[in-house]
Amino acid sequence: MHGLTNKKTFDNKQLTAPMANLKDLARISGFSISTVSKALNNSDEISSLTKKKLRKLATDHNYIPNKTACALRKQKTDILMICLPKQQLCKYSAVIEGIIDKSQSLGYQTLIHQFDLKTLPQALKQLEPQRTVDGLVFLLERTDPATENMFEQHAKEGLVLIKHTKPIAPNCDTKKQRGIGRKLGKALIERIDWKTNAPEQFSKI
Structure with a gap:
C-alpha cells in the first residue's frame, strides 16, 4: 500500500483512502508492527506521546481493527x-x-x-x-x-x-x-x- 493519504480530491469530490492495516501503519510511522499494535491496544509499554501519534495516524488512514484477529489473539x-x-x-x-x-x-x-x-x-x-x-x-x-x-x-x-x-x-x-x-x-x-x-x-x- 503506497502513497497513503487521508483524503484526495478529484473533480471537486472527496474520496476516502483505502483502509490501512497494521503493516501499513508500521511502514508509514517507522515503528515495528508490534509497537503499533501495543499502542493501539493501550499497552503500558508504550509512551503516551507515541500512543497519541499512532492513534492519530490510524484515524487518518482509516484503520479498523480486524475483530476476528483480535478475538484469536485475546x-x-x-x-x-x-x-x-x-x-x-x-x-x-x-x-x-x-x-x-x-x-x-x-x-x-x-x-x-x-x-x-x-x-x-x-x-x-x-x-x-x-x-x-x-x-x-x-x-x-x-x-x-x-x-x-x-x-x-x-x-x-x-x-x-x-x-x-x-x-x-x-x-x-x-x-x-x-x-x-x-x-x-x-x-x-x-x-x-x-x-x-x-x-x-x-x-x-
Missing part, C-alpha cells in the same frame, strides 16, 4: 449466548432484555439460541467451546439429574456457563425480571473474566 470474542427452549421467547423476554442490557454495558454482544428440550444433549454438544462465544446462560424452568450432569461435564471441558432454572412467577413484574437478567449477565461475565485471567492450572474449573 482468545475472547466478547460475545455471550442466551440459550432457551423453543416457544419460550415471550416468557423470558424481560429477563433477556436484562441480560442484554448488562452485557452491552460491559462491552459484550449477545446471541440467542433456541433448542428443543428433547434434544438438549445434542444442543450442548454443538455448543462445546469453539471460540465462537465466551459464555452461555441457560434459561430453563427445571432440570433433571442427567441434564445437571451434562452441564457439569461441559463446564469441566471449558464451556463457561450459568443457568437459571427457577420458573418465572406469574406475578413477577417486568422490572424484577429485567433485574434477574442483569444479575445473570453480570455473573456470567465475572466468571468469563476470572477464567480468562486465571492461572493455567485453574483453567478447567
Whole structure:
C-alpha cells in the first residue's frame, strides 16, 4: 500500500483512502508492527506521546481493527449466548432484555439460541467451546439429574456457563425480571473474566 493519504480530491469530490492495516501503519510511522499494535491496544509499554501519534495516524488512514484477529489473539470474542427452549421467547423476554442490557454495558454482544428440550444433549454438544462465544446462560424452568450432569461435564471441558432454572412467577413484574437478567449477565461475565485471567492450572474449573 503506497502513497497513503487521508483524503484526495478529484473533480471537486472527496474520496476516502483505502483502509490501512497494521503493516501499513508500521511502514508509514517507522515503528515495528508490534509497537503499533501495543499502542493501539493501550499497552503500558508504550509512551503516551507515541500512543497519541499512532492513534492519530490510524484515524487518518482509516484503520479498523480486524475483530476476528483480535478475538484469536485475546482468545475472547466478547460475545455471550442466551440459550432457551423453543416457544419460550415471550416468557423470558424481560429477563433477556436484562441480560442484554448488562452485557452491552460491559462491552459484550449477545446471541440467542433456541433448542428443543428433547434434544438438549445434542444442543450442548454443538455448543462445546469453539471460540465462537465466551459464555452461555441457560434459561430453563427445571432440570433433571442427567441434564445437571451434562452441564457439569461441559463446564469441566471449558464451556463457561450459568443457568437459571427457577420458573418465572406469574406475578413477577417486568422490572424484577429485567433485574434477574442483569444479575445473570453480570455473573456470567465475572466468571468469563476470572477464567480468562486465571492461572493455567485453574483453567478447567
